[in-house]
Amino acid sequence: MDPLLKVVIVDESPVRSAIIEEGLREAGFTQVTRIEEMANLLARIYALDPDVIVIDLENPSRDVLEQMFQVSRIVKRPIAMFVDQSDAASIQASVDAGVSAYIVGGLVKERVKNILDLCISRFNAFSRLQTELDQAKTALEDRKVIDRAKGILMKAKNLTEEEAYALLRKTAMNEKKKIAEIAQSVITASEMFK
Numbered sequence: 001m002d003p004l005l006k007v008v009i010v011d012e013s014p015v016r017s018a019i020i021e022e023g024l025r026e027a028g029f030t031q032v033t034r035i036e037e038m039a040n041l042l043a044r045i046y047a048l049d050p051d052v053i054v055i056d057l058e059n060p061s062r063d064v065l066e067q068m069f070q071v072s073r074i075v076k077r078p079i080a081m082f083v084d085q086s087d088a089a090s091i092q093a094s095v096d097a098g099v100s101a102y103i104v105g106g107l108v109k110e111r112v113k114n115i116l117d118l119c120i121s122r123f124n125a126f127s128r129l130q131t132e133l134d135q136a137k138t139a140l141e142d143r144k145v146i147d148r149a150k151g152i153l154m155k156a157k158n159l160t161e162e163e164a165y166a167l168l169r170k171t172a173m174n175e176k177k178k179i180a181e182i183a184q185s186v187i188t189a190s191e192m193f194k
Contacts, residue, residue, distance in 0.1 A: 006031045007116075008048050010068075011056035012038065016107065020054055020082070023109030024116070042071055052116060056082040056107070065090060069097030078123035080115055082107050100126070142180035149183030152190045 007029055011017035017034050024032050035044055045053065053075065055068050072079045072094075080101040081094060094102045101119035146168065153164035168186070172179040 004031060005029060005051040006033070006048065007052045007054060008032075008045060008050035009034045009054045009056065010038075010041065010045075010071075012036055013056070013058060016056050016058065019107055019109050020056060020112055023112030024054075026109065027113035027116075038067065041067060042074065045071060045075055050077060052120060053077055053079045054082070054112075054116070055079060058084050065093065069093060069099075072098040078116075078120045080119040098126075142178075142183075145180050145187065146183045149186040152186055156190070 007024055009017045009020050009024075009032065011020070011034065014034075014036065017036070021032050021034060033048055033050070035041065035048075037044075053071070055071075057065075057068070068081065076098075078100045079098070080103065081099045082103045083090070084105055084107075086102075086104045091102055091104075100123040101115055103115060146165070149168060150161055150164040153159055153167060154161060157164075157167075159167065168179050168182050172182045175182065
């Protein structure tokens, strides 16, 4: 792991955050910043632009958890969350919010680096899956648009499906655009003539 990673520790307790900070520094991390105030947390995290966020909550209330989940949903960084007490609903909410590692109890400085490694690996794996999902959704939407445009061209110009696709492809190449963009133009134009 890169020791130049910027790590932010969010914890109102200086004693608890010192344990995490000490564990990170012993593991070779040099860019560690502590945030002890929860006010304007999102803005402060944006200003610091960390690579990894470590959140340590002793007895998190629903409001504090929701603020942490908001951070994890918006910031899109690996987040490790340490809590002393938890329940199934909190764990599920954390996973849904994108927390990469949710650790209940056992805050020991010697474990911090391994937990951070796990957190980053899980975040990267999830990010890859999310990217693949987004690409698949886009491809499916593009396919639907292309199929609809082919249908319009087949009906309007009395073409076969292959000829309609070839016309879309040729036009896309000539215009230096994606086939889906040309297909969307065909759909838009056809709706104007209805």
